Amino acid sequence: MYDIIGDIHGCHAELQRLLKQLGYSARYRHPDNRQLVFVGDIADRGPQVVEAYQLVMRLVREGVAQCVMGNHDLRILNHLSGQGKVDSPNTRQSMLQIEAAPKSFQADLLSFLTGLPHQLTLDHGRLIVAHAGLPTIHHGQNTPEARQIAIHGERVMHNGKLTRVDWAKDYQGPALVVYGHTPVRKVRWVNNSVNIDTGCVFGGKLTGLLYPERTTVSVPASRIYNIKSGVWDQFGI
Numbered sequence: 724m725y726d727i728i729g730d731i732h733g734c735h736a737e738l739q740r741l742l743k744q745l746g747y748s749a750r751y752r753h754p755d756n757r758q759l760v761f762v763g764d765i766a767d768r769g770p771q772v773v774e775a776y777q778l779v780m781r782l783v784r785e786g787v788a789q790c791v792m793g794n795h796d797l798r799i800l801n802h803l804s805g806q807g808k809v810d811s812p813n814t815r816q817s818m819l820q821i822e823a824a825p826k827s828f829q830a831d832l833l834s835f836l837t838g839l840p841h842q843l844t845l846d847h848g849r850l851i852v853a854h855a856g857l858p859t860i861h862h863g864q865n866t867p868e869a870r871q872i873a874i875h876g877e878r879v880m881h882n883g884k885l886t887r888v889d890w891a892k893d894y895q896g897p898a899l900v901v902y903g904h905t906p907v908r909k910v911r912w913v914n915n916s917v918n919i920d921t922g923c924v925f926g927g928k929l930t931g932l933l934y935p936e937r938t939t940v941s942v943p944a945s946r947i948y949n950i951k952s953g954v955w956d957q958f959g960i
């Protein structure tokens with residue numbers, strides 16, 4: 724049994740509240756031994772990036788959680804490993820927080836991020852978790868293309884702008900795909916897929932999906948931490 728958590732983006736206080744609401748103890752254990760799964764994007768935009776990573780890393784190390792790579796986590800990894808410069812103000816903010824933390828944390832974070840999978844196949848193939856969603860053809864595939872799509876999603880040029888493809892409306896696979904990446908006002912079920920990124924950092928909610936129950940629990944953001952124009956209507960919903 725899993726509790727799958729949407730994009731955190733440094734919203735550590737909301738994460739703690741959500742885990743409490745889901746029935747986890749102060750030591751983050753569930754009385755029914757439920758496991759946590761994070762859809763990625765622990766970093767960027769929010770106030771407590773270090774604390775959020777520390778908690779997720781601890782839970783993974785203790786064997787009670789798994790996590791997939793989000794595009795924002797990959798940016799942090801690229802920076803920590805010296806590939807590419809920080810060209811986003813959000814990532815620069817995260818890096819300031821990370822660089823102010825102890826060196827040992829930075830080393831642990833680098834090794835944690837290096838080891839993150841781009842997708843998880845759970846419940847004997849009946850459940851797939853990938854940050855940006857994943858078409859059937861890439862399920863269980865460890866290829867550069869599967870990794871690219873799982874972390875960034877598919878994008879096409881539309882009116883001269885790179886635009887995210889609403890992959891879920893064409894999804895026909897048998898596995899339930901749980902993902903985040905594109906903020907939605909309400910948990911969005913389409914064709915055996917579910918987007919649980921309810922935009923906490925943008926003043927929305929942090930959501931957990933209970934599996935196999937297929938119910939959700941959300942906690943509201945304490946405030947709007949980040950404003951990005953058009954963030955709520957990328958798919959016109």
Ligand code: MN
Nearest residue numbers: 730764904905
């Ligand atoms: Mn995100």
